[in-house]
Amino acid sequence: MSEQxxxxxxxxxxxxxxTAKAxxxxxQPFFARGQTVYVAPELDLIEVALAFSEDEAEMIALWRDKAQVDKVTDEQAAAWFAADKGLWTVVLPPWVLVQPESVQ
Known part of the structure; x- marks a missing residue:
């Protein structure tokens, strides 16, 4: 295995x-500061976090184009707040990546 x-x-x-549930x-405080990033349930949260930490702009842009990764919208925030939604999170300062728990 290479060093990289x-x-x-x-x-x-x-x-x-x-990675933790929250x-x-x-x-809410992170959302208020514009620091929460939605990750679609079909993506691997850790792979997305790796892409952010390694600044893989092309991959992130591809996910954004497919609406799979983007800043959390006011609509998402309101729905999650109303549902008292649990989310998987990974903190990559200044971002907090959030992914709704999958319903099995």
Whole structure:
């Protein structure tokens, strides 16, 4: 394994350990500051976090074009607040990536 691949795996493991569930109410201060980023449920939250941490602008732009990654909208925030929604989160300062829990 190359050193770059090894570093990526270490970062991926670190991000995985930092992933946590939070209620939307807990995330309100970050939303108010424009720091919450929606990640669609069909995406791997850790892979998206890796793309952000490695500044993979092309990949992020592709996801944005497909409406799979973008700043949380007022409509999303209102719906999550009303539903007391739980979300998976990863903090990558200044961003907090949020992903609705999948309904199995």
């Amino acid at each position: 691949a090894e570093q990526r795996e270490i970062l991926k493991a670190k991000l995985n350990q930092e 209620s939307w109410q807990e995330l």
